[in-house]
Amino acid sequence: MNLHETFAAVQNASRKLLALSDKEINHILLAIADAAIQHTAFILDENRKDLERMNPADPKYDRxxxxxxxxxxIAADIRNVASLPSPLGRILKQNILPNGLKIKRVSVPFGVIGIIYEARPNVSFDVFSLCLKSGNACILKGGSDADYSNRAIVSIIHGVLEHFNIDTHIVELLPADREATAELLHANGYVDLIIPRGSSGLINFVRRNATIPVIETGAGVCHAFFDHYGDATMGAAIINNAKTRRVSVCNALDCLIIDLGRLADLPGLCQPLHQNNVVIYxxxxxxxALQGKYPAGLLQPATEECYGKEFLDYKMAVKTVTSMQEAMAHIRKYSSKHSECIITEDHARGELFCREVDAACVYVNAPTSFTDGAQFGLGAEIGISTQKLHARGPMALEEITTYKWIIEGNGQTRD
Structure with missing residues (x-):
């Protein structure tokens, strides 16, 4: 098939999904979770081929x-998705008009969703499970870095679909070249929505070039503000977890903001970080405040380029402020509107931070590492939306449905 034939086949398959019951969908998802475990050796062998082509020092290596x-x-997340209520057919609003017309708004699938992503093979499983559960077909466009892994995963999914006599075109993996990306971005009439997952460069490219609606996800420049009234023990644990749990993900901490009056606590706040060789700018x-109290080889003077930077590495910037207003101004200037955090024992200041900070997820006394669909009880996620149109934050089942109006009458006509 050429790509236009592929797009048409996926669109046709998406219509067949409407005939599947939620019970049938759940059986398929559970079988795919089982298959992921059964074929672990095959997946890891193919993944190793991808890993051999990447420098282990590259921040993308961990992803x-x-x-x-x-x-x-991953299998547990797929099973969680299967256990969730169907997002389809929900009556979102209903009313009887004065003329007797019954009107209701009902959740329905988008149809065909295109996902463009980089070196994240787990996305292949996550996206498919969420799309199937929500009645959407999906077109996957992975990066060349993960091509062996992605092809192995999609082949396993196709095997399960064949077992259930389901059209395998409900999920297709495109070639890992730029030409395929260009065609997907202009697949008008076939693809209903594009979701990019990856670096800011990828997201900006998709936004500038797509002629299909786009929901932006991914890039995260995340801050933690240690307030004048913050608890130092709690703060050290939150900062360390947000920074070092997984540095290659979008919810990792990039900048610690600290109140000038609490600078004496900074060495203690950063003490756990040097165990992971975190470079501090x-x-x-x-x-x-850190000189002589943090390893000299890991301490560097900050430059302007250090702020607003998504490090995706064992690196972190530190900014000193004289007030909460200055902290929030710094966040306004440099945030990607992904996840922001305040560490404070003052309830009113926590509420103020939540009210005034513009981000998809705002935390009080908890690390940004919790920004994740599974952690939010959504089963899995298709990405973290950093925009405000349609969906914001972790995008799961509800966020990849749209709605239509259904109107029932008994012969009414309009004047």
Whole structure:
């Protein structure tokens, strides 16, 4: 098939999904979760081929790497999706008009969703499970870095679909070249929605070039503000978890903002970080507070380029402020509107932060590492939306449905 034939086949398959019951969909998802475990050795062998082509020092390496534990987690997420209520056919609003017309708004699938992503093979499983549960077909456009892994995963999904006599075109993986990306971005009439997952460069490219509606996801420049009234023990644990749990993901901490009056606590707040060799780029007051109390080889003066940077690495900026207003101004200037955090024992200041900080997810006394569809109880996620149109934050089942109006009458005519 050429790509236009592929797009047409996916669109045709998407219509067949409407005939599947939620019970049938759940059986398929559980079988795919089982297959992911049964074929662990095959998936890891193919993943190794991708890993061999990437420098382990590359921040993308961790995102690319699959392990037995990660595959177990992926399978668990698929089973969680199967256990969730169907997002389809929900009556979102209904009313009887004065003329007797019965009008209701009902949730329905988008139809065909195109996903463009980089070195994240787990996305292939996550996207398919969410799309199937929500009645959508999906076109996957992975990066060349993960092509062996993605093809292995899609082949396993296709095998399960064939077992259930389901049209395998409900999920297609495009070639890992730029030409396929260009064709997908202009597949008007076939694809209803494009969702890019990856770097800001990828997201900006998709937004500028797509002629299909786009929901932006992914890029995260995340801050934690240690307030004048913050608890230092709690703060150290939150900062360490947000920064080091997984540095290659979009919810990882990039900048610690600290109140000037609490600079004496900065060495303690950063103490757990040096165990993971986190490089700190500190402004002058923070640098002076850390000098001699944080490993010299890991402490660097901050430059303007350090702020607003998504490091995706064991690196973090530190900014000193004299007030909460200055902290929020710094966030307004540099945030990607993904996830922001305040550490404070003052309830009113926590509420103010939540009210005034413009981000998809705003935390009080908890790390940004929780920004994740599974952690939010959504089963899995198709991405973290950083825009405000249609969906914001972790996008799961409800966020990849739209709605239509259904109107029932008994012969009414309009004057």
């Amino acid at each position: 690319l790497k699959l392990t037995e534990a990660r595959l177990r987690d 500190a402004d002058r007051p923070a640098y002076m």
